[in-house]
Amino acid sequence: MSFIYLHGFASGPASKKASFFKERFSERGVELNVPDLNVPTFRKMTLTSQLDHVDRILTSNQTNQSVLIGSSMGGLVAALSACRSNSVRLLVLLAPGFGIEQRWCDLVDDHRRKQWRETGTIEVFHFASKQNELLDYDFVDDLKNYSSRNMRVSIPTLILHGKHDAVVPIEESVAFKESNPHAELIALEDDHELVNSLDEIWRHVDRFLLDHNA
Numbered sequence: 001m002s003f004i005y006l007h008g009f010a011s012g013p014a015s016k017k018a019s020f021f022k023e024r025f026s027e028r029g030v031e032l033n034v035p036d037l038n039v040p041t042f043r044k045m046t047l048t049s050q051l052d053h054v055d056r057i058l059t060s061n062q063t064n065q066s067v068l069i070g071s072s073m074g075g076l077v078a079a080l081s082a083c084r085s086n087s088v089r090l091l092v093l094l095a096p097g098f099g100i101e102q103r104w105c106d107l108v109d110d111h112r113r114k115q116w117r118e119t120g121t122i123e124v125f126h127f128a129s130k131q132n133e134l135l136d137y138d139f140v141d142d143l144k145n146y147s148s149r150n151m152r153v154s155i156p157t158l159i160l161h162g163k164h165d166a167v168v169p170i171e172e173s174v175a176f177k178e179s180n181p182h183a184e185l186i187a188l189e190d191d192h193e194l195v196n197s198l199d200e201i202w203r204h205v206d207r208f209l210l211d212h213n214a
Contacts, residue, residue: 001065001089001214004057005034006050008072009097012036012128017071017094020198024206033057037074042126043134046142047077047100054081058088065089067214069205072168072192073097079176080146082153090212091157092205095165095192098148098172104140116140148172150179157183158208160201162190184208 003025007015013034025032038045039053054077058066067090070078075096082088097103108116116122121134157180161173170187177185186204190197 001067002061003030003032003067003214004054004069005032006054006068006070006074006077007034007037008074010042010124010126010128010133011071011074012038014128015071016195017198020202021069024202037077038128043121043136044138045135046139047073047080047146048142050077051080051084054078055084058085061087067092067209070094070096071194073100076100076148079148079151079153079157082155082157083151089155090209090214091153091155092208093157093159093173094194094201095161095168096159096173096176097168098151098176099168101143101147103168104143108140113140148176151176153180153182155182156208156212158204159183159185160188160194160197160204161185162188162192162194162197164190165192167192 005018005021007018013036018034022032035057037050039049064087066088068078068081068088069092071094075093078091078093082091116137120137123132124135126133159173161170163170173185177183188197
């Protein structure tokens with residue numbers, strides 16, 4: 001079985017949560033695969049390009065059984081990937097970016113959105129490079145092809161979400177759980193980053209994996 005961690009938007013494989021999980025899995029004697037989802041580059045990245053990249057990783061997996069762990073937008077990618085591939089056995093979603101297609105409309109006002117469309121790019125702070133980077137308008141245009149509303153996932157799913165998340169309200173995960181009987185939701189006293197709850201998160205993740213023989 002392979003274990004794959006999918007980082008969030010404007011992040012990378014060396015993020016704090018990715019590094020934390022790599023250490024915890026290493027203690028279990030397991031190698032955690034943390035691919036770079038800024039594909040083909042951050043500027044040209046779309047949800048479609050990320051999903052295609054994960055599809056290639058899953059297809060090349062010789063064990064044919066994978067556990068996907070996704071944070072924020074990576075959580076959305078993980079859930080959508082599970083809908084597309086029969087090789088995903090378990091899901092662990094950290095403050096998953098459900099409702100992203102609507103949230104980008106809320107984050108970028110009409111004036112900036114018009115400028116973005118006309119110029120083709122917008123500047124976004126990238127947490128991995130620690131500087132502003134350009135992102136093509138194709139990113140937000142591509143989101144029209146996806147929706148997390150009424151998403152159905154038929155495999156065991158553990159969701160960990162902060163009660164004080166101002167980026168992706170926990171209500172998004174509550175709605176997902178209500179539509180997916182295989183999902184378990186743990187509400188944490190934390191915000192979107194979840195960095196104050198890492199040890200608690202790992203206890204829940206370790207228990208979830210053991211419960212499902214992973």
